[in-house]
Amino acid sequence: MTDDSKFHHGDATDAAPILEMKNIEKHFGNIIALAGVSFDVRPGECHCLLGDNGAGKSTFIKTMSGVHKPTKGEILFEGQHMDFSSPRDAMEAGIATVFQDLAMIPLMSVTRNFFMGREPTIGSGPFKRMDVDRMNQITMDEMRQMGINLRAPDQAVGTLSGGERQTVAIARAVHFGAKILILDEPTSALGVRQTSNVLATVDKVRKQGIGVVFISHNVRHALAVGDRFTVLNRGKTLGTAKRGEISPEELQDMMAGGQEMAQLEGSLGGTV
């Protein structure tokens, strides 16, 4: 490991996993999308799931977040056997997923987005209304904790940068009690600076004892923040490595499936 990052890396290896996925298989008709994937997340760690396009990352996280039901295999959440039938089930158990579209509405204010579908109310009967002051206060506070000073809570999400939006989505998941936070390619569409902001946010979330699953195909971003790395290729895990046990080149090779990539990289002068 030459390029160590400035982030804190907890030694989470001895804690019991919050979520364990054992030999998960998922078939769509005659297509085997996942052929026995095992994965676990511990509190306070960032576990990176790496894989090239088509490796099965999306199918796997959708299984984890309750969108798909596994064809075979077992999901244990805090030691209990779990059988999620909808994303809502998973959400209520404490598994929050921030998908690439972020589930944000650009025309609506940050506060309205933050509490979308889960608005706190005051009053009763026909006078039941949103507790707007509290909503604004919570939004400002939560965003500040993530290092973003909002202009005003009624600022439209559309005026935020991609990294800030990502942070709103993460802050929202954390606020609503996520124990596991799944981030689907959070840095894929971001610039350098915004990427480091998001990585810093991941670090803050991890320090709160939340288990982060970080999906990426960018080895550098993963190495900057990850504690453990699992590589997925053609629906199978190619193994899990701890931080410091593996070099960026090895990870890159594993993701791409070896040989060809080494040649390609050679011709590109190691810039990929």
Next chain:
Amino acid sequence: MAGNTAAVDERLKTESFGARMMKRPELGAFAGVILVTIFFLATADPAMFTLSGVINFMTPAAQLGILAIGAALLMIGGEFDLSIGSMVAFAGLFFAAATVTFGLPLTIAIPATFVFAAAVGSINGIIVIRSGLPSFIVTLAFLFILRGLSLVGLKLATGGSTQLRGVRDATEGDWLAPFFSGDAFGGLFLWLAEQGWVETFNNGTPKVPGIPVEILWFVIIAALATWVLLRTPAGNWIFAAGGDTNAATNSGVPVRRVKISLFMVTACCAAMVAIITVMDAGSTDARRGFQKEFEAIIAAVIGGCLLTGGYGSAIGAFFGAIIFGMVVIGLTYTDFDQDWFQVFLGGMLLIAVLFNNAIRKRVTGER
């Protein structure tokens, strides 16, 4: 980041009051009301802005406005309803038949009309949601279906005529009638006349006998819709459902329920207008509400609603409808040909859409 928690971002300029107002969706409509007022102050007979003149243009504005607020809510929720005009005729037929043909008292006829309208609205909604078709095409079908059913139903109820009379006789003396027809605060206006504070006829009765009930309903419905939109979870769900169905669903917003409820609310607004106008006229006919769907949608768009949903306001639709009323009635106070109204309508719509587009870009920070 520690230490700077209370710091204000140095990249931010303080916004002036004007800049803040620029971001409100109803700004365009409000500015429109002012412009139209200035125009008529300059060109129209001063009688237009006396009390009776104002009541004169507020009455059609209110009738359209009740529809426009329903249309605005639905548009914010991301859907259209082109059948509201036909719905006015259809609900009018139902209401008139209930009172005249079946002789039901208003305590039964009015709730029954609302339930009936809501049921038809929910059919619209369920078809749109289930099929995933654009609401434009589904409700266009209902525009014709409901208009046709109103004609056929009227002929059945009257034995061949397309007008059903006798509503006034049937509802006279009913205790609910004053809430849906005639003028409110008659006593107040009589008292004002005695004090000499309002214009009177020679015999001492006030020229304006009271405030027509539809104006009161218009104000109440606008206030209620605004409150729901800005201050209740349901309002947040309406914006979310219209802004991005997927994002809203993933965040736990019951999008289907929200949209179907909005179709029902819009239909109930049409029923409200039907009940008021039928009781006022004492009869119903098949042309009632003709083309009102377009006027309502135009008023909503002038009020700041985006055609793509997720943005707009009920207050905007309120002002949009007032602009309408002012122009329709105002032109009769001027020397202009009344048919300029149509030109005005199209022009206003075009300006409003261009304006809204620009505003949306400002709000979302699109470049």
